[in-house]
Amino acid sequence: MPAVPLSDRVLMGPGPSNPYPEVAAGFARPLLGHLDPEFIALLDETGDRLRQVFRTTNPLTFPLSGTGSAGMEAAFVNVVRPGDVVVVGVNGVFGERMCDVAGRCGAEVVRVDAEWGQVLDPQALLDAHPAPRLIAAVHAETSTGVRNDVACLGAGAAGLGGDTLVLIDCVTSLGGIPVEIDAWQVDLAYSGTQKCLGVPPGLAPFTAGPRALDRLVEKPQSWYLDLNMLARYVTGDGARAYHHTAPIAMIFALHAGLGALLDEGLEASFTRHRDCGEALQAGLVELGFELLAPPGHRLPQLTTAWVPTDRLPPGVDEAGVRRLLLERYGIEIGGGLGAHAGLVWRIGCMGHSARPANVSLLLGALAEILR
Amino acid sequence: MPAVPLSDRVLMGPGPSNPYPEVAAGFARPLLGHLDPEFIALLDETGDRLRQVFRTTNPLTFPLSGTGSAGMEAAFVNVVRPGDVVVVGVNGVFGERMCDVAGRCGAEVVRVDAEWGQVLDPQALLDAHPAPRLIAAVHAETSTGVRNDVACLGAGAAGLGGDTLVLIDCVTSLGGIPVEIDAWQVDLAYSGTQKCLGVPPGLAPFTAGPRALDRLVEKPQSWYLDLNMLARYVTGDGARAYHHTAPIAMIFALHAGLGALLDEGLEASFTRHRDCGEALQAGLVELGFELLAPPGHRLPQLTTAWVPTDRLPPGVDEAGVRRLLLERYGIEIGGGLGAHAGLVWRIGCMGHSARPANVSLLLGALAEILR
Numbered sequence: 001m002p003a004v005p006l007s008d009r010v011l012m013g014p015g016p017s018n019p020y021p022e023v024a025a026g027f028a029r030p031l032l033g034h035l036d037p038e039f040i041a042l043l044d045e046t047g048d049r050l051r052q053v054f055r056t057t058n059p060l061t062f063p064l065s066g067t068g069s070a071g072m073e074a075a076f077v078n079v080v081r082p083g084d085v086v087v088v089g090v091n092g093v094f095g096e097r098m099c100d101v102a103g104r105c106g107a108e109v110v111r112v113d114a115e116w117g118q119v120l121d122p123q124a125l126l127d128a129h130p131a132p133r134l135i136a137a138v139h140a141e142t143s144t145g146v147r148n149d150v151a152c153l154g155a156g157a158a159g160l161g162g163d164t165l166v167l168i169d170c171v172t173s174l175g176g177i178p179v180e181i182d183a184w185q186v187d188l189a190y191s192g193t194q195k196c197l198g199v200p201p202g203l204a205p206f207t208a209g210p211r212a213l214d215r216l217v218e219k220p221q222s223w224y225l226d227l228n229m230l231a232r233y234v235t236g237d238g239a240r241a242y243h244h245t246a247p248i249a250m251i252f253a254l255h256a257g258l259g260a261l262l263d264e265g266l267e268a269s270f271t272r273h274r275d276c277g278e279a280l281q282a283g284l285v286e287l288g289f290e291l292l293a294p295p296g297h298r299l300p301q302l303t304t305a306w307v308p309t310d311r312l313p314p315g316v317d318e319a320g321v322r323r324l325l326l327e328r329y330g331i332e333i334g335g336g337l338g339a340h341a342g343l344v345w346r347i348g349c350m351g352h353s354a355r356p357a358n359v360s361l362l363l364g365a366l367a368e369i370l371r
Numbered sequence: 372m373p374a375v376p377l378s379d380r381v382l383m384g385p386g387p388s389n390p391y392p393e394v395a396a397g398f399a400r401p402l403l404g405h406l407d408p409e410f411i412a413l414l415d416e417t418g419d420r421l422r423q424v425f426r427t428t429n430p431l432t433f434p435l436s437g438t439g440s441a442g443m444e445a446a447f448v449n450v451v452r453p454g455d456v457v458v459v460g461v462n463g464v465f466g467e468r469m470c471d472v473a474g475r476c477g478a479e480v481v482r483v484d485a486e487w488g489q490v491l492d493p494q495a496l497l498d499a500h501p502a503p504r505l506i507a508a509v510h511a512e513t514s515t516g517v518r519n520d521v522a523c524l525g526a527g528a529a530g531l532g533g534d535t536l537v538l539i540d541c542v543t544s545l546g547g548i549p550v551e552i553d554a555w556q557v558d559l560a561y562s563g564t565q566k567c568l569g570v571p572p573g574l575a576p577f578t579a580g581p582r583a584l585d586r587l588v589e590k591p592q593s594w595y596l597d598l599n600m601l602a603r604y605v606t607g608d609g610a611r612a613y614h615h616t617a618p619i620a621m622i623f624a625l626h627a628g629l630g631a632l633l634d635e636g637l638e639a640s641f642t643r644h645r646d647c648g649e650a651l652q653a654g655l656v657e658l659g660f661e662l663l664a665p666p667g668h669r670l671p672q673l674t675t676a677w678v679p680t681d682r683l684p685p686g687v688d689e690a691g692v693r694r695l696l697l698e699r700y701g702i703e704i705g706g707g708l709g710a711h712a713g714l715v716w717r718i719g720c721m722g723h724s725a726r727p728a729n730v731s732l733l734l735g736a737l738a739e740i741l742r
Binding site: 004005006007008009011013015016018019024027028029030031032033034035036038041042045065066067068069070072073097100101104105192194200201202219220221222223224242243244245246247248249250253326332337 | 375376377378379380382384386387389390395398399400401402403404405406407408409412413416436437438439440441443444468471472475476563565571572573590591592593594595613614615616617618619620621624697703708
């Protein structure tokens with residue numbers, strides 16, 4: 001068969017990141033069936049590891065069989081009924097996506113906007129409606145590199161009367177900066193494997209707390225993402241009820257990647273991501289870049305910078321620089337999304353990509369390319 | 372971290388099968404980004420390979436980012452509007468599942484039942500309603516081992532007036548027995564990777580023809596499975612619009628597995644599956660088993676047999692025999708589903724599991740265990 005070349009990339013875009021080396025051993029495991037007792041044991045252990053990473057005791061904590069966006073959809077379809085009021089914080093692509101997904105559930109969406117690149121005001125989210133069904137926000141906005149303050153939403157929502165759920169998108173935050181599902185009183189959260197967890201894309205780590213489970217839609221519009229049915233397979237002491245065939249090889253990979261992360265230690269991982277992000281951001285400023293996200297809310301794992309249009313090489317545009325980085329150095333960085341297309345670069349230091357050598361390589365390459 | 376043992380299994384259940392050895396090389400590829408030109412080339416080549424396997428020229432032929440059941444949901448949510456009449460053939464678990472999924476789309480479901488273990492009457496499907504939106508059937512019923520006659524549905528549906536779409540579930544058929552999407556005038560079809568394609572579970576090969584694309588729901592209830600949005604990423608000559616991050620490693624694996632299958636040749640694969648299935652079924656009959664599916668409609672890749680309850684070893688029940696097979700011989704076979712639980716065994720010879728040595732091993736093991 002014709003073959004695509006085997007190129008080795010330094011993945012410093014907004015995801016995927018380079019997987020931890022331990023992940024290869026996960027993919028190399030001999031395949032098991034989805035009802036094999038050994039696979040169930042490994043799935044349970046994956047759940048235990050995810051609980052450590054999410055910092056939760058939620059029994060329903062598991063890898064959902066789709067990418068992070070499937071996690072988002074699962075979070076909404078299982079608790080939102082037509083006509084429910086859903087407050088969504090929007091300061092980037094993924095907040096916008098939440099509005100789209102909630103709207104498809106028939107929600108009455110109340111948007112709380114902040115400018116792209118700025119921070120959501122959590123009090124504005126809490127004040128947007130007296131008794132919403134759900135307040136949803138993105139912790140780490142992958143489109144802008146902004147960290148939103150979500151820690152206070154749980155306590156604030158409880159103050160609204162106790163019937164409002166809180167949903168947090170942790171796709172780009174989990175494993176890279178502190179996420180505290182229980183301490184923050186978050187009811188629903190999902191992530192992706194391909195960011196700070198250092199595993200290829202394909203699964204959505206997911207957790208749902210007791211208040212969310214009390215309010216589940218009995219028969220959600222999605223069969224595939226129906227938490228009532230999924231719970232009968234992923235939890236429970238006895239026989240597991242078949243729902244769909246679990247993506248076994250990807251779960252092996254996640255299990256291995258989480259093992260690497262927890263062997264390093266969550267705090268050590270946060271420190272490594274912070275150190276790499278700070279070194280990258282300082283280096284970019286030194287090269288004359290302007291950063292997009294405001295100080296104090298810059299994600300270390302995802303840096304956004306305005307493209308220095310006056311310093312591009314002759315005849316090379318923004319996309320051309322990214323192509324040069326890819327072809328000459330094997331480095332992938334990301335372009336801007338939406339209104340930022342062509343204007344912004346998004347540079348990830350996530351998972352196994354978050355290493356000082358990668359920061360030095362990228363800064364050196366940019367110094368060579370730019371005038 | 373605590374570790375689950377690395378056991379090597381002969382996977383002869385209803386799926387997953389053992390992956391082709393070439394798949395390991397797919398997982399071992401260095402990861403690429405989902406917008407990397409090399410990944411797009413590999414994705415396009417994966418689409419070409421899927422078109423060969425589905426025997427279709429449909430441009431929108433691609434691996435959907437979920438398991439086979441996500442493929443089923445995608446097929447329904449993208450063409451069914453509330454109130455649409457959907458005719459579903461039901462002679463097993465997966466026909467039942469189609470009714471559930473279609474119902475969640477607001478369809479008026481018209482069931483055409485056949486007894487579990489018997490064959491659907493395709494004319495009954497065509498006669499069930501004068502002008503349905505969709506006629507849906509499972510080609511290879513994984514719960515019963517029955518092959519349904521679906522080849523005539525497309526021409527028959529065209530005779531209804533031309534506005535009825537035909538949807539076929541090819542999860543267990545694709546790669547193991549002939550599937551002819553274009554010749555059969557099928558509008559929508561999906562499969563799974565973990566059966567006769569010999570790749571771990573996690574993706575749903577999917578194809579949609581021009582008549583289906585003409586009738587797409589503009590904004591389906593699922594964002595994740597929205598074909599309008601997915602098409603902007605998976606097809607097209609120029610820039611690909613980001614929708615969600617593709618499950619890159621799984622697509623590497625599928626690309627490699629399809630390469631192995633096409634190098635062998637589809638006809639050769641059908642012959643291998645047929646020979647293994649016939650040898651297994653003859654061997655089981657020789658051992659005194661009664662087969663469930665009727666002659667002429669027995670799937671070679673998935674054999675169902677009544678458990679010989681009078682020949683179980685003392686103190687060992689049906690599940691106990693499967694446990695013995697797993698623990699003593701490393702062989703996985705499947706139990707019955709639904710009303711067949713405890714009464715039927717389901718034995719797969721699919722993908723790389725479809726080898727004569729595996730048939731001999733299983734027959735030998737059963738002869739040793741049974742009285």
